[in-house]
Amino acid sequence: MEEFLAGYDPRRYPPVAVTVDVVALTIRDRQLHALIVERGVEPYEGAWALPGGFIRPDEDLAEAAVRELAEETGLDAAPAHIEQLASYGGPGRDPRMRVVSISYLAFAPDLPDPRAGTDAAAAVWHPVDDVPRLAFDHQRILADGVERARSKLEYTPLATAFAGDTFTVSELRLIYESVWGTPLHAGNFHRKVLSVPGFVEGTGETTQTGGPKGGPRAKLYRAGDARLLHPALLRPSREDEIR
Template sequence: MSESEYLEAYDPRAFPAVAVTVDVVALTIIGGVLHVLLVERGEPPYAGRWALPGGFIRPGEDLDQAAARELAEETGMADRVHIEQLASYGAPDRDPRMRIVSVSYLAFAPDLPDPQAGSDAADAAWYGVDRLPKLAFDHEQILGHALERARSKLEYTPLATAFVGETFTISELRRVYEAVWGAPLHAPNFHRKILSVPGFVESTGETTESGGSRGGPRARLYRAGDARLLHPALLRPEREEEIR
């Protein structure tokens, strides 16, 4: 049988139906606290419950396009967002409607605006990751994996620069690490470590216009460097204790 004959005779209905969705874990920092975007479901299943933004992929749409579209529909956000694929979830009973496999994405951006719920959501809001409502489906598991991915990536990649503007101070970068890791860091030690990592940040040659609310000296401004991996890595405080 030729390939064309095989494809002509092929019947996809001979196999159980499986749908594919995308779910997006969008993280930002508000008031020094790590927040995640949640939407209130406007229809069953789990109507009235909070969930990660997401939905079914459309015909002719690939996974990355679907994730970007869902994020834009729920929030109006399209620019300044770093987005990457996280993992896939396919437990047979994860959705009561049918067998649905979800491909999850992780998104980061600084100073994100108040979200606007899409057409299939009743509401959308930023929630501090330490004060979350009970989530629909298996979204608590997905969020847990996403937070661990984000915390780990801050150790060995320059991901923290995705949470700040094009130029930033070392103090602003430190506050990103403190928010994502959920732990205070020693400012002088952090400053020394950041500048010791080749290619992590580079000086702009400029300073802030003022020394801040306390009237101190003006701080130097930096931009992201060209490093893709950090060597040496910046370890979380608890991991440093494990190594000692």
């Protein structure tokens, strides 16, 4: 091995760089928002993009994703959930050189306003339904991330990552409505949630006050121990497809 490495010349191969890009999502004003930054440097200076950048030689991919998120947006708190989304390596996706991007999907509830940093001129939360045109192939990456998030709410308890330590079923329903972008029948949703083993568990407590019309106080729940939801909670459009 030592003899092989001594004679190995990496310059024999075309240079390829690796970056990370982050689709960070949160809920604001009952709408799903994505974190985007205004690029302060070329290429695409002045254009909007997802937060991200080149990995360092001594860091893991996930570490690079969290670091870039903090450096470009000032969001120091680690996301409640982060997972690898996909890889993108089209030969023309970056005008500088061949760049392969490993994208990450991050969720967190009630995140504060971001602060631009490093090579970002601005950073904002923006509703996912009307995000401005993004640089590179970030429009595709964002679309893939939003679809992953919407799909994961169908078959995993990921929605609880947007909730607090305790929540009502109505609050959980608002999370689903915000991510899916569609209203849900309150009674049907309540029945489905409580019929999924391990999705939520009761705390034995209730809200301090009743509903806005003076109704009874709502029961409080916390996330259960389920990792997959069975039966799944399908989006209304998906239910129609299966029927």
